[in-house]
Amino acid sequence: MKQATFHHSKKKVFDAVNQVANNLDLEVKNSSPTDGILSLYSGGGIFSYGNNIKIEIKIADNSKCVMQVESKSAAAIQIVDWSTNSNLEDSIIENVK
Numbered sequence: 001m002k003q004a005t006f007h008h009s010k011k012k013v014f015d016a017v018n019q020v021a022n023n024l025d026l027e028v029k030n031s032s033p034t035d036g037i038l039s040l041y042s043g044g045g046i047f048s049y050g051n052n053i054k055i056e057i058k059i060a061d062n063s064k065c066v067m068q069v070e071s072k073s074a075a076a077i078q079i080v081d082w083s084t085n086s087n088l089e090d091s092i093i094e095n096v097k
Helices: 010-023 084-096
Strands: 002-006 027-032 037-042 051-061 065-074
Touching: 002 037, 010 037, 010 051, 010 065, 010 084, 027 084, 051 084, 065 084
Parallel strands: none
Antiparallel strands: 002 065, 027 037, 037 051, 051 065
16 A cells, blocks of 8 residues: 655645546546545456455545555455565655645
């Protein structure tokens, strides 16, 4: 799990995450703007069954919020993730900035 702090409103970060999900071809499985939680899915490939991504955005104070991103392999039987989870977390954070 990785996290980043943004000097923007929770709504602005939430909207940016939705745009990033679209740009990165991630499927939005669940989205709750009120709770600041998104569930995303990255499709699998030859070496992967895909990845489930949970994003939680919380207000830190009046002028900033914290976004936590956690990516996990979709299949419990997948032992090696080839750094896909870490790369997805990094890509989401970098593209929201």
